[in-house]
Amino acid sequence: xxxxxxxxxxxxxxxxxxxxxxxxxxxxxxxxxxxxxxxxxxxxxxxxxxxxxxxxxxxxxxxxxxxxxxxxxxxxxxxxxxxxxxxxxxxxxxxxxxxxxxxxxxxxxxxxxxxxxxxxxxxxxxxxxxxxxxxxxxxxxxxxxxxxxxxxxxxxxxxxxxxxxxxxxxxxxxxxxxxxxxxxxxxxxxxxxxxxxxxxxxxxxxxxxxxxxxxxxxxxxxxxxxxxxxxxxxxxxxxxxxxxxxxxxxxxxxxxxxxxxxxxxxxxxxxxxxxxxxxxxxxxxxxxxxxxxxxxxxxxxxxxxxxxxxxxxxxxxxxxxxxxxxxxxxxxxxxxxxxxxxxxxxxxxxxxxxxxxxxxxxxxxxxxxxxxx
Amino acid sequence: xxxxxxxxxxxxxxxxxxxxxxxxxxxxxxxxxxxxxxxxxxxxxxxxxxxxxxxxxxxxxxxxxxxxxxxxxxxxxxxxxxxxxxxxxxxxxxxxxxxxxxxxxxxxxxxxxxxxxxxxxxxxxxxxxxxxxxxxxxxxxxxxxxxxxxxxxxxxxxxxxxxxxxxxxxxxxxxxxxxxxxxxxxxxxxxxxxxxxxxxxxxxxxxxxxxxxxxxxxxxxxxxxxxxxxxxxxxxxxxxxxxxxxx
Numbered sequence: 001x002x003x004x005x006x007x008x009x010x011x012x013x014x015x016x017x018x019x020x021x022x023x024x025x026x027x028x029x030x031x032x033x034x035x036x037x038x039x040x041x042x043x044x045x046x047x048x049x050x051x052x053x054x055x056x057x058x059x060x061x062x063x064x065x066x067x068x069x070x071x072x073x074x075x076x077x078x079x080x081x082x083x084x085x086x087x088x089x090x091x092x093x094x095x096x097x098x099x100x101x102x103x104x105x106x107x108x109x110x111x112x113x114x115x116x117x118x119x120x121x122x123x124x125x126x127x128x129x130x131x132x133x134x135x136x137x138x139x140x141x142x143x144x145x146x147x148x149x150x151x152x153x154x155x156x157x158x159x160x161x162x163x164x165x166x167x168x169x170x171x172x173x174x175x176x177x178x179x180x181x182x183x184x185x186x187x188x189x190x191x192x193x194x195x196x197x198x199x200x201x202x203x204x205x206x207x208x209x210x211x212x213x214x215x216x217x218x219x220x221x222x223x224x225x226x227x228x229x230x231x232x233x234x235x236x237x238x239x240x241x242x243x244x245x246x247x248x249x250x251x252x253x254x255x256x257x258x259x260x261x262x263x264x265x266x267x268x269x270x271x272x273x274x275x276x277x278x279x280x281x282x283x284x285x286x287x288x289x290x291x292x293x294x295x296x297x298x299x300x301x302x303x304x305x306x307x308x309x310x311x312x313x314x315x316x317x318x319x320x321x322x323x324x325x326x327x328x329x330x331x332x333x334x335x336x337x338x339x340x341x342x343x344x345x346x347x348x349x350x351x352x353x354x355x356x357x358x359x360x361x362x363x364x365x366x367x368x369x370x371x372x373x
Numbered sequence: 374x375x376x377x378x379x380x381x382x383x384x385x386x387x388x389x390x391x392x393x394x395x396x397x398x399x400x401x402x403x404x405x406x407x408x409x410x411x412x413x414x415x416x417x418x419x420x421x422x423x424x425x426x427x428x429x430x431x432x433x434x435x436x437x438x439x440x441x442x443x444x445x446x447x448x449x450x451x452x453x454x455x456x457x458x459x460x461x462x463x464x465x466x467x468x469x470x471x472x473x474x475x476x477x478x479x480x481x482x483x484x485x486x487x488x489x490x491x492x493x494x495x496x497x498x499x500x501x502x503x504x505x506x507x508x509x510x511x512x513x514x515x516x517x518x519x520x521x522x523x524x525x526x527x528x529x530x531x532x533x534x535x536x537x538x539x540x541x542x543x544x545x546x547x548x549x550x551x552x553x554x555x556x557x558x559x560x561x562x563x564x565x566x567x568x569x570x571x572x573x574x575x576x577x578x579x580x581x582x583x584x585x586x587x588x589x590x591x592x593x594x595x596x597x598x599x600x601x602x603x604x605x606x607x608x609x610x611x612x613x614x615x616x617x618x619x620x
Contacts, residue, residue: 006478010466212427372427
C-alpha cells in the first residue's frame with residue numbers, strides 16, 4: 001500500500017507539472033460543451049425554396065404566403081419556368097422547387113383536384129426529407145381550409161370528419177434539441193479526454209524508457225496500473241462536475257434524478273474507460289500507434305453510441321456492437337437520470353453492465369502489462 | 374568458500390532463429406566488480422536483462438541473490454539495483470523527487486529516505502540542483518545520479534549497462550570511484566562496457582563474442598594468457614573473428 005502512495009504522488013506531480021495538458025483537460029471540455037450543442041441542432045430551418053407559379057391566381061398566392069408563414073422556408077426566387085427553378089437546385093442555391101401548374105385555381109374549384117410538383121435536392125437527406133414533410137404538412141393544412149373556401153357558405157354545416165392528432169413530448173416538453181444533445185456531448189467529452197490521456201500514458205513511459213526502470217523494481221503490476229488509474233479518475237470526475245456545471249449555467253439543465261446515482265455511475269464508467277485506455281497503452285509500442293488505435297475506437301464509440309442516432313433503430317449486428325461499448329450505456333443512463341429523473345432501480349441493468357466492463361477491461365490491462373518478457 | 378551471488382549455467386536466449394545469448398556460464402562472487410565486455414550486439418544487454426528478471430531465458434539455469442530467474446523475479450528485483458544504457462529516471466521530476474520515488478518503491482522507510490537523500494545530494498555536489506528537474510542536468514551528472522539511485526536502497530547486486538557511454542573522461546573517473554566505494558560497502562557490481570580501459574578496473578572480466586563467452590578471468594591473467602599488453606589487445610584478438618556486424 002505504501003508503494004502505491006509513492007506511485008500516486010509521482011503521477012500527480014507529473015500531471016500538475018504539465019500546465020498545457022492540464023489546461024487542455026479543463027478548458028477544452030468547457031469550451032466544447034458550450035460550442036458543440038449550439039451547432040449540433042437537428043431542427044431543420046431555413047429550407048431554401050424556389051417557386052414556379054404558372055397560375056398567378058388568388059389561390060396560388062394564398063398557398064405561397066402560407067408556405068412563407070410557416071417559418072421553415074425561405075424564398076430564394078420566383079422563376080417563370082420549371083427548368084429555370086431546377087437550375088437553382090443544381091447550383092446548390094435551393095433545397096426545394098415547387099411548381100404550381102397553370103389552371104391551379106380553376107381545376108381546384110371546378111374538379112376539386114389538383115396536383116403540385118415538388119422537386120427536392122436529395123444530397124442532404126435529412127434536410128430534403130424533413131423539408132418535403134414540412135411542405136406536405138403545410139399543403140395538407142391548406143387543403144383543409146380549401147374546402148371551406150371553395151364550397152363556400154352553402155355547405156358550411158357539413159363539416160368533414162377529420163382525425164386530428166395531438167401529441168405531447170414527455171421529459172422534453174418543447175422538443176428542444178439541447179436537452180437531448182447536451183448530456184450526450186458531456187459524456188462524449190469525458191470519454192475523449194479519459195480515453196486519450198490514459199491510452200497515451202503507459203506507452204509514453206515505454207517510449208522514454210522509464211518503464212524499464214519501473215520493471216526492475218519490485219512494484220507489483222496492479223500497483224502500477226492502479227497508480228496510473230487513480231489520478232486520471234480524479235481528473236475525470238472533476239471534468240464531469242465541470243460539465244454538469246456548464247450545462248446548468250449555460251443551458252439550464254439540472255439533473256432531474258438522483259445525483260448520487262449519477263455520480264456513482266460516472267465513477268464506474270470512468271474506471272471502465274480508463275481501463276480501456278490503459279489496455280490500448282499496453283498493446284502499443286509508441287504514442288502514435290496508441291493514438292491511432294484510440295482514435296479508431298473513439299470514432300466507433302461516437303458514431304455507434306446512440307449520441308446522434310438511436311441505437312434501437314440500428315440493425316441487429318450494429319446494436320450488438322453498440323451494447324458492447326461502455327459509452328452507449330453511459331449516454332443512455334445520463335439521459336435517463338438527467339432528463340427523465342430515473343433512479344437506481346431503472347438503471348440497474350446498465351450498472352451491472354458497467355461493472356462487468358470495468359472488471360474485464362482492467363483485468364485485461366493488468367494481465368497484458370508484462371514486467372518480464 | 375566465498376559466497377556466490379550470481380550463478381549462471383548454460384543460460385541461452387533465442388529470438389526466433391537468432392541466438393542472442395549462447396549457453397553462457399559463470400559465477401560472480403559477493404563484493405566483486407564483474408566486468409562484462411563485448412562489441413555492440415554481442416549479447417551483453419540481453420544477458421543482463423535475463424539476470425535482472427526483465428526477460429525470460431530460453432534455456433539454462435541461473436540464480437541471482439539466491440533466487441531463480443524463471444520463477445522468482447519479484448524476489449530478485451527486491452535485491453538488485455539496475456541502471457540502463459539510456460537515462461531512465463523521470464526527467465520531469467526533480468532530483469529529490471526521483472530519489473524519494475525510487476527509495477519509496479523499494480520500501481525504504483521515509484525517514485531514512487529523507488536523511489539519506491540529503492547526504493547523497495551533498496556527496497554529489499547537487500545542492501543547487503536538488504529542486505531542479507533532472508532533464509536539465511548535464512549527462513555526466515545524470516549518470517552519477519542514476520547510479521546513486523540504483524544503489525539507494527542498498528541492494529545486494531547492482532547491474533550497470535554501459536553506464537559511462539558518452540561521458541567525459543573526468544566524469545568517468547569519478548564514476549568509477551563511486552563504483553569502488555559501492556563495492557567496498559559490500560555491493561556486488563555487474564557492469565557491461567565497451568571501454569577497454571574500464572575493464573582494467575574490474576576484479577574479473579568476461580569477454581563476449583557473438584553471444585558466447587570467449588574469455589573469463591582477471592585482467593592480469595587474461596593479458597598473460599593472450600600475450601597482450603592491454604585488454605584492448607586481448608579484446609581485439611577475440612573480437613576479430615566476430616560474425617555479427619556492428620549495430
